[in-house]
Amino acid sequence: VSPALAIRLCQDSGELGDIRRFDNAKTFAAFLGVTPKQRTSGASLRGRTMISRTGSKSMRAALYMPSLVAARHNPILKQFSARLLATGMAEKAVIAAVMHKLAHLIYGVIHTGKPFNPNYLAKGLAIQDGI
Structure with missing residues (x-):
């Protein structure tokens, strides 16, 4: 997806508005409601961490199917989901x-204005091999 197309799709959504208004990917993911929610008090303290659901239900629903596809076909997200x-x-x-990670990737593509590069982590890992 080109950055121009991604920006146009995000601007066409009445709920999301301009994605570039967010300071970082973390605030964008929090706006969508795909951040993890830790249980810190109460009788059910031993329960599992769950998705926060503070954002728009329709935006999370719109990310659900792309997350399933990305977990199967995107090399980064495929490895990420297999590890989890x-x-x-x-x-x-x-x-x-995967929805959370995809929100971060979407923000990165739009913020930098560069197309998605599935090998962007490989550059950093090559440097660490000598350490």
Whole structure:
């Protein structure tokens, strides 16, 4: 997806508005309601972490199917979801984590104005190999 197309799609949405108004990807993910919510008090303290659901329900619904597709076909998100599943995380929780990661990737593409590069992490890892 080109940055221009992604910006236009985000601006066409009446709920989202201009994505560039967010200071960082973390605030964008929080606006969408795809951030993890920790339980910190009460009798159900031992419960699992869940998605916060503070944002728009329709925006989370719009991210659900792309997250499923990305977890199968995007090389970064495929490896990410496989790693989470291997640690014993529930499938729905993995989908929520992929939605969160996808929100960060969307923000990065639009913020930088560059197309998505699936090998962007490989550059940093090559430097760390010598350490």
